[in-house]
Amino acid sequence: MTSKQRRAIVRPPGKAYSRCVSCHPLRDTVDLPLALEQHSRYCEVLSDLGLEIIRLPPDDSHADACFVEDTAVIFGEKALICRIGEPSRRGEEAAVSDLLGQFVELRQAVEPATVDGGDVVHLQDRLISGLSRRTNQGGITEMKDWLDVRVDTVDSPAMMHLKSHITYLGRETMVSTEEFASHPALRNFSVIVVPESEAYAANTLTIGETVIMSHGRERTHGLVRAAGFETRTLDMSEFEKCDGALTCLSLLV
Numbered sequence: 001m002t003s004k005q006r007r008a009i010v011r012p013p014g015k016a017y018s019r020c021v022s023c024h025p026l027r028d029t030v031d032l033p034l035a036l037e038q039h040s041r042y043c044e045v046l047s048d049l050g051l052e053i054i055r056l057p058p059d060d061s062h063a064d065a066c067f068v069e070d071t072a073v074i075f076g077e078k079a080l081i082c083r084i085g086e087p088s089r090r091g092e093e094a095a096v097s098d099l100l101g102q103f104v105e106l107r108q109a110v111e112p113a114t115v116d117g118g119d120v121v122h123l124q125d126r127l128i129s130g131l132s133r134r135t136n137q138g139g140i141t142e143m144k145d146w147l148d149v150r151v152d153t154v155d156s157p158a159m160m161h162l163k164s165h166i167t168y169l170g171r172e173t174m175v176s177t178e179e180f181a182s183h184p185a186l187r188n189f190s191v192i193v194v195p196e197s198e199a200y201a202a203n204t205l206t207i208g209e210t211v212i213m214s215h216g217r218e219r220t221h222g223l224v225r226a227a228g229f230e231t232r233t234l235d236m237s238e239f240e241k242c243d244g245a246l247t248c249l250s251l252l253v
Contacts, residue, residue: 008051009099009251012039013066014058020242021064021086027241035238039066042234042249049207051252056099062092066239067248069163070116070134071096074253075127075147079104085114085134096251103253107146115139118161118248121168126150128185130162152185163247167204169211169229175220177202192223200236203245212246 018030043053059065064086071093073080081097084090100106109115119130120143129140131153144151154162165177166186175192176183177199182191194202194217201217204224211224215235224231236245 005252006050006052007054007103007253008043008046009054009056009068009096009253010039010043010046010249011056011066011068011095012036012058014060014062016060016063017066017242019063020244021088022241022243024241024243030241031238035066038235038238039249042246045212045232045234046207046250049210051207054099056095059092059095062089064089064242064244065092067118067242067244068092068096068251069248070118070161072100072251073115073117073120073127073143073147074100074104074251075122075149077104078147079106079253080115080143080146081106081108082115082117083109083111083113083139085116085132085136085139100251100253107142109139109142112136113138113142115143116161117251118163121162121166123168126152128152128154128162128166130159131155131157132159132161133157134160154180154183154185156180160243163203164243164245165199165202167202167247168206169204169224169227170206170209171228173227173229175202175204175224190227192220192227194223195219200240200245203247205246205250214240214246 116134119135121128173190181193198217201220205212215233
């Protein structure tokens with residue numbers, strides 16, 4: 001979180017959530033009431049850490065609408081409203097765009113560009129974006145041009161979202177899966193490499209001086225604490241089943 005980010009835009013899972021777009025083997029066991037409990041706890045932690053929580057109503061027509069991060073890329077006083085890479089998810093961005101316009105200047109990504117916020121790692125002076133299944137070169141170009149920011153890329157066509165593999169902890173430190181730990185985009189950072197068995201823990205959310213991490217990945221928690229970070233953990237089971245994680249559930253502005 002940068003010094004200017006004071007709000008978290010969130011949207012709880014809707015009635016269609018169990019039909020989320022996911023390759024997870026436990027997708028068919030999604031428990032909506034438990035997902036709502038976990039989402040509520042997520043919002044409580046963000047509030048405890050000093051963020052104003054702005055809640056959009058559930059979108060019952062889009063199963064993945066709770067993953068609001070994918071709808072926009074915010075940098076400074078501007079935001080690019082995404083043309084989401086998964087066609088069934090297009091339309092989620094409308095309510096987010098209406099709300100974000102109160103805080104930043106907007107532009108909408110246009111066809112043939114595709115870009116998902118979950119592909120974009122935010123740094124103080126630049127962005128790192130996945131070139132992936134969900135984000136194409138047109139989307140990266142629109143980000144760079146509209147947001148007027150350097151965008152480094154991690155090219156991996158089979159990857160869904162970069163933030164499933166790399167997130168920024170602060171203090172010039174990244175956490176990464178082994179696959180990308182030596183990537184040139186991370187060259188000037190200290191990199192904590194997530195054990196292969198705990199790859200899901202690579203998605204972290206730093207608010208101020210606290211790193212929020214998914215519950216149950218104790219080896220990775222220990223590595224992050226050993227690097228000098230305070231951590232808090234959350235049970236993300238019902239979002240993991242839908243290929244979602246901590247950063248997916250909020251837009252910081």
